[in-house]
Amino acid sequence: MTAPLTPPPPPNERSSYQGAPVPPPAGAHAVGTAFGAPYDDHGEQDGPGMLSEVRQAAVTVVAVALSGALLGVLWWKLAPSVPLVGDLVDDRWIVYLKDSEGEQAVGVDGTFTLLALAFGVLSAVVVFLVRRRGGVPLVAALGVGGLLGSLLAWRIGVWLGPAQDVIAHAKDVGKGVTFSAPLKLGAKGALLAWSVAALVVHLGLTGLFGPRDPEPDAWPAPYGDKPTPYGDKSA
Numbered sequence: 001m002t003a004p005l006t007p008p009p010p011p012n013e014r015s016s017y018q019g020a021p022v023p024p025p026a027g028a029h030a031v032g033t034a035f036g037a038p039y040d041d042h043g044e045q046d047g048p049g050m051l052s053e054v055r056q057a058a059v060t061v062v063a064v065a066l067s068g069a070l071l072g073v074l075w076w077k078l079a080p081s082v083p084l085v086g087d088l089v090d091d092r093w094i095v096y097l098k099d100s101e102g103e104q105a106v107g108v109d110g111t112f113t114l115l116a117l118a119f120g121v122l123s124a125v126v127v128f129l130v131r132r133r134g135g136v137p138l139v140a141a142l143g144v145g146g147l148l149g150s151l152l153a154w155r156i157g158v159w160l161g162p163a164q165d166v167i168a169h170a171k172d173v174g175k176g177v178t179f180s181a182p183l184k185l186g187a188k189g190a191l192l193a194w195s196v197a198a199l200v201v202h203l204g205l206t207g208l209f210g211p212r213d214p215e216p217d218a219w220p221a222p223y224g225d226k227p228t229p230y231g232d233k234s235a
Contacts, residue, residue, distance in 0.1 A: 057137035064123050064145025064198075065152060071119050071194075072156030075183070078115070079157070080107040082181035086170025095166045098178055105186060112157075113190040116150055120197025127198075128205045142202055146195035154191065157183050 082105055083098040124142060131138055161183035163169045173179045185191075 053135050053137045056131060057135075057141035060127060060138060060141035061145040061148070064127075064142065065148035067119065067123065068149025068152035068194075069156055071115055071149060071153035073160065074115055075112050075153060075157040076160040079111040079183060080104045081162075082108065083178045084166060084170070084181045085178055086167075086173065086175060088175050093167050093170055095170050105184070108183060109185060109187045109190055112154070112185060113187070113193050116146075116153070116190060116193035117197045119149065120146055120194040121201050123194075124198040124201035124205065128202055128209075132206075132210060134202070134206045134210060139199065139202060142198045143195045146198045147191065150191040150194045154185055158185075 082102070084095050085098045086093055086095050088094075123146065127138065127142060128134070158164070162180045164182045166181065169179055170177075
């Protein structure tokens with residue numbers, strides 16, 4: 001004698017009975033995106049709000065720019081001096097380089113550039129450690145802050161350095177006496193070194209060690225991977 005066939009499941013239970021994925025409850029996606037940002041499994045918003053990112057970017061700009069004062073002091077201390085000599089010819093003072101073939105002027109620009117690159121790397125590392133998620137406002141803040149910091153360092157170094165009026169300085173020290181030229185940044189492109197270094201290093205750190213987006217989880221089959229047989233025809 002053959003056993004009676006198992007009755008088919010109701011229509012509304014057929015998908016789960018055959019092992020198909022169970023859809024999420026109605027309205028779940030609407031609740032998660034009701035306030036304009038998706039939520040994860042724990043109900044937390046994905047990333048800070050735009051207002052928080054702008055606030056953090058503003059703090060970053062100010063902090064990075066103010067650190068340019070330290071760069072200016074270091075430039076003033078470490079940059080090589082350019083020797084000048086004053087002479088009196090026909091009751092007129094002239095100033096000329098003591099060593100016309102010297103490379104001190106190039107060293108002044110090189111010192112500023114190397115210090116700016118070091119400050120760019122340091123600022124990028126600090127910002128990444130404080131705020132690992134990054135974001136466009138934060139990256140823009142690094143670039144703007146680096147440029148403002150370089151401008152501040154340039155002006156502070158010039159202000160701390162020797163007098164700008166070389167004729168008056170030559171008169172003060174006397175004829176034939178060597179004195180230092182004022183600090184001068186000949187290569188204005190060095191002002192971009194801080195920003196470029198900060199952006200490149202921060203981009204590299206974010207790509208290597210930044211947080212990754214989680215993989216979406218598939219809905220598990222409630223009755224295993226294989227569908228349940230419709231009926232059993234064994235005796």
